[in-house]
Amino acid sequence: MGCVGRGREIFFTPKPRDDNLFGRNKELEKLLSYLHDGVWVAVLGPRMVGKTSLAKSAVRRYVQDKNSMGIYINVASCGSFGEFSRKVVDSIETAFKAMKSQRRLKSISLGVYISDPGGILKTGIQFNVDFERGRSAVRNFVSAVNSLPPDTVIILDEIQEVRNRKDILLRSLWEIYNERPDLRIIFTGSYSGVLKALFTAGKKEAMFGRPPEQLVLSPWPVKTAEEYLLKGFEKCGIEYGHSEIADAIMTLGTLPGWLTLYGYKRCRGEPHERAKRLVRDEAVLKAKKELMNYVSTRTEPYKTIKLLKSLSEGPKRWSELKAVSRLSEPALSEVLEQLTEELGVLKKNELNRANVTYEFVNELYREAAKYLSTAEIEKR
Structure with a gap:
């Protein structure tokens, strides 16, 4: 976020930026390598860890290197698949209408980066979204994405917020995965909702056991x-x-x-x-909110809340967490691994085998856990 005006250089900015990434060189190179390998990637981590900035920075570099296209779409406000589909189609339509109005569609070179809701840098290829008002949200979404130019990279930011009909979204993604192997998708978010489903899908389910690669961001030293x-x-x-x-x-x-x-x-x-x-x-x-999003994905949410509220008191040993939460050993292992490795909101302190404790990565999460309520689960 940045200093503003008075002749001073802007450094701090209120929104994620992609032109001056700080302290993430190793992660940036790893994400770029995934894009060059042609795989889909999920950038995971706690809120405000820099997932969006990292994704945008990598895509901007990639499209410049490959002379391809990148498009960023924030889907945080999309609670249902219908809203998600509409947002994706609208974003693509808006972006290319803007390009047409600026008369930039004159050559066949690409190297374009489109930032939600349609900020254009440069372009050079005609694009038409095959959108029909009476057609299903699935067909509109798949058609819009499949109409993108070759080697396009799409960032779907905060996709874990899409809660309604995740099964349809997963099937749609699998269809795109099969029909357009040249496309790359970067998902950003926490290990919940759609992203959890992507990682845990079985052979008979969407994505057929082919989850995206994971890139987990941790807080800075x-x-x-x-x-x-x-x-x-x-x-x-x-x-x-x-x-x-x-x-x-x-x-x-x-x-x-x-x-x-x-x-x-x-x-x-x-x-x-x-x-x-x-x-x-x-x-x-x-x-x-982030902790509640995760809790809502658990089969035993009330027990998970007890675990988190116990951790809000300070570091806890495995035995203490098991006693207070009453989770089974496999379930407790899974929760602690996800909160530590995928979400990055807990850290594991291991002095020796007999002395292992877990605690929140910072005071913000510890304070937030104090206010978790079982009543909120019933509202979801």
Whole structure:
């Protein structure tokens, strides 16, 4: 997030950016290698860890290298497959109508990156969405995606929010996977909903046991977080104290998104304490939503909530979590692995075999877990 105006360089920006990725070089190279291999990828991790920025940065580089097309579509607001299909078709239609109106469809070269809802960089190929008003959402979605130029990369951001008729979405993706092996799809989100279904589908189900590759993002190391804030404040030109940077990291953790929002508010003139408080309040609410999204995917959600609320008290041993949650050993192993490896909201402290504890990666998730409610499950 960035400093704005007054001749200063923009560093902190309110929205994910793809032109100045910080602290993710290894992950960027790995994602690019997946794209060049022609596989589908799921970028996983906690909210605000930088999944969208990483995906956008990789796609921008890839389309420039391969002279192909990339399109970013945020589907976070799409609760049903119908809404999801409409958003994808509308995004593609809007993007290419904009290109036509700007008279940019004159050659056959590509190298185009389209950012939701249709920001155009450059293009050079005609595109027509085969869309019919009376046709099913499945056919419209599949037709729109299949009409994309060769080697297109699609980013479907926050796809775990699509909850209604995941079975239809999975079958549609499998159809595209078969018909257009040249296309690449990057899914971003947490290990829940559609993404969980993609990874756990059996041989007789959608995707036929061919899940995407996984790229899990973890919070930054403390040193990287410190370097990020220092660099941003210097470019922004504001006065700051090193104790403020340490306090911000202690309170907000090292998730890039929250540090970026804090930096943005500081560069906009907010004092340290107020900027920290505003970001913390927003972060706890979103962390709670993320945890509830995961809980809703479990076959024993009430037991999972007991486990999370126990962890909100501080680090816990395996035996303690098993006793309080009453989950079976296989179920407890699965939950802890997913929360640690796929979602990245827990960390495992292993001093030796006899001394293994689990705790939240930062105070934001620990605080959010205190407010989890079994009543919310019944509303879903």
